[in-house]
Amino acid sequence: MSDALQFLAMPNAPLDEADILLLPIPLERTVSFKPGTADAPRAILETTDQLEFYEEDAGWSPFKHLKISVLPEFADDKTETDAELHARLAEYVASLPADILFIGVGGEHSLTPALAEARMPEPGTVLFLDAHADMRASYEGSKYSHACPVTRLLAQGHKIVMAGIRSVYESEVKLVEKESRITLFLDWDLRGKGQWESFLQKVSSLEGPVYLSIDMDVFNPAVVPGVGTPQPGGFFWYQMIEVLEALFSRKKIDLRGVDVVELVPEPSRVSEMTAAKLLLKIISFWGSANGFHSQPQTGSQMQIDYE
Numbered sequence: 001m002s003d004a005l006q007f008l009a010m011p012n013a014p015l016d017e018a019d020i021l022l023l024p025i026p027l028e029r030t031v032s033f034k035p036g037t038a039d040a041p042r043a044i045l046e047t048t049d050q051l052e053f054y055e056e057d058a059g060w061s062p063f064k065h066l067k068i069s070v071l072p073e074f075a076d077d078k079t080e081t082d083a084e085l086h087a088r089l090a091e092y093v094a095s096l097p098a099d100i101l102f103i104g105v106g107g108e109h110s111l112t113p114a115l116a117e118a119r120m121p122e123p124g125t126v127l128f129l130d131a132h133a134d135m136r137a138s139y140e141g142s143k144y145s146h147a148c149p150v151t152r153l154l155a156q157g158h159k160i161v162m163a164g165i166r167s168v169y170e171s172e173v174k175l176v177e178k179e180s181r182i183t184l185f186l187d188w189d190l191r192g193k194g195q196w197e198s199f200l201q202k203v204s205s206l207e208g209p210v211y212l213s214i215d216m217d218v219f220n221p222a223v224v225p226g227v228g229t230p231q232p233g234g235f236f237w238y239q240m241i242e243v244l245e246a247l248f249s250r251k252k253i254d255l256r257g258v259d260v261v262e263l264v265p266e267p268s269r270v271s272e273m274t275a276a277k278l279l280l281k282i283i284s285f286w287g288s289a290n291g292f293h294s295q296p297q298t299g300s301q302m303q304i305d306y307e
Ligand SMILES: [Mn+2]
Pocket: 109, 130, 131, 132, 134, 146, 215, 262
């Protein structure tokens, strides 16, 4: 057996045949509280073995129709500066095929701007789900810190729709008020009457290219205790499903890429399972929105004995 990572124990499709490319990025350079996010990509992918192929809510088995490939891990090279590392990541991801679902599995949140730059070179919208506003210009001496991705995404020219935020610095709030390109849904405000619906309405009406970044700390810590910087409050599982439903409610949504970041594996493995199932749900929704139901059954699941 090779050491190659797989999704749901399926063989990795050749690069030029894959509908979905998943890149494990065990990046951990600037973590500030609980360490361990470098171990997350492997832990999440190993947990996918425990998922079922059948999506009981959507009524289909996505991998009968879809081919997936888990790419080799994007390894950190400690001899590189932060700038060099992030430039190498962006260059590599830009070299991957365009017409696929690209998913980066982190690793710390600092990787998002490199992925967005590679997949969405023109101005688009980043749907940014996080407990923290991540808007510092620099943190502990680095603009490549996991506390800074939003500042770098704005510099790339993107609009940002942020939700779940419940830990924010005073100057970050002032920046949001000044910055017309950010639409902010504080977690606190989402509790208000009608606010959750307004948020879903915003998500379902996004135009143009979209990039989705999910910091696992957006979830309530009862759902995902294993994150680098946990915060009380946050999304429960079916709220996240509602966000995905809203995002994919427009058929053929121009989704350029997704990342799932900041998980820290923990003994109960509930966090890893939630991340694994979240990846499956994203793939299922994307596959449905792009009409893969009606495609021939030549997907990755058909390569294995699955019953
Ligand atoms: Mn974050």
